[in-house]
Amino acid sequence: MHNFFRRHTVKTIIAPAYNTNRTVSEFVNTIPKLFDQDGDIVYQGRNTLKRFTLDNGDIIVKKFAIPNFINSIVYATFRKSKAERSYENSLEIIRRGFHSPTPIAYIEEFRYGKLRNSYFLCSYLEKYNTMRLYLDGVEKNDALLTAFSQYTAELHCAGIFHKDYSPGNILWKYTIDSDRYEFYIVDTNRMEFIEYGKRYLKNLSRLSFSPHVSTFIAKEYVSYMQRTKQMPMTDKTVEKINEYADRFFLGKAYKYALRNILKQPFIKASKGYGILAVFLYAKI
Incomplete structure (x- = not known):
């Protein structure tokens, strides 16, 4: 004291x-x-x-x-x-x-x-890239996304729960000698080390706003868990992961729209209340 x-x-x-x-x-x-x-x-x-x-x-x-x-x-x-x-x-x-x-x-x-x-x-990590371009669907690399999905499954099974598991916080590079993708986690202050459970499925929600990419990762994740961990997962698990992602990015869009509406003078803002109403309706 x-x-x-x-x-x-x-x-x-x-x-x-x-x-x-x-x-x-x-x-x-x-x-x-x-x-x-x-x-x-x-x-x-x-x-x-x-x-x-x-x-x-x-x-x-x-x-x-x-x-x-x-x-x-x-x-x-x-x-x-x-x-x-x-x-x-x-x-x-x-x-x-x-x-x-x-x-x-x-x-x-x-x-x-x-x-x-x-x-x-x-x-400092030399020559590492973030996952952003690939998770956003700007760049296509199915082999990278498959390796990343399997890496995420292993990470979760080890009890590592990153509360901000998002594109900018995952770095990668391809190693020719080992013919493997290598991943690093950064921004580690918001984490828990907990036993695997349903909560981990929500951990995939921040990865991609692209339905195609989100579904690809969910399917690879579920397939790997079934094959190597004998986890009781099904196509409904894929749907649940996508549902979590939809909720997260819809909420993010809602907050972004609301923030911009509130920045405007009242007359301009009043024109944006229709947008706000749409987001409120969509979240119900």
Whole structure:
């Protein structure tokens, strides 16, 4: 509790594999001071990702948005921060035999006992692609989608439940030597490790708004579960997966339309109430 009365404290956890690496250790300890000035921006939005180059390889540093007043207290006292969860969940994914960028460290900065800035550091993956173009149906690659569907089934059977299992959070590359597709999970702060159940079918809902792609993945997923895991799945399971996907993307479209309607002046907005009514009717 004494930290509540200290103006500024920093908690830094470095993975054991990097603790003895002086270059990495020194770099980690300077992140709170150099992040805003140095590094190459990979993504900037609510959170910011930057790429830093060290002698022994590149590192990705994710700086999380400063939490609101309530969450800043919650993360400092009752709940693990997003940075800590990213670090621990990545370690657990790897421990269970799957891939995630190697976690290097996490850092938390506190002001008068409230969490302010937090950072997660991991290895940078060269020459990996996201699944977005293929899950959106822009690019066609049935072999990739089949491998991805089977990978997802194995991931679920291992008890790995990614709460934001979506195109941008799954990376892949094809390895010629092994003639296999290799997948990595990123953005790991929102995860659970739970026994397989019906809830996992909903985990496929965010993957594709394309009925063709969604059905292809659902069929491959169900077929693989039947064939290798002896799971009691049928064509109705495919329909249920597609139903979850339809609900998710309809809800997303509804929220997007509502958000844009509310941004407009009242006269313009009134013209959009018909659209809103359509979405409300469709969700009933």
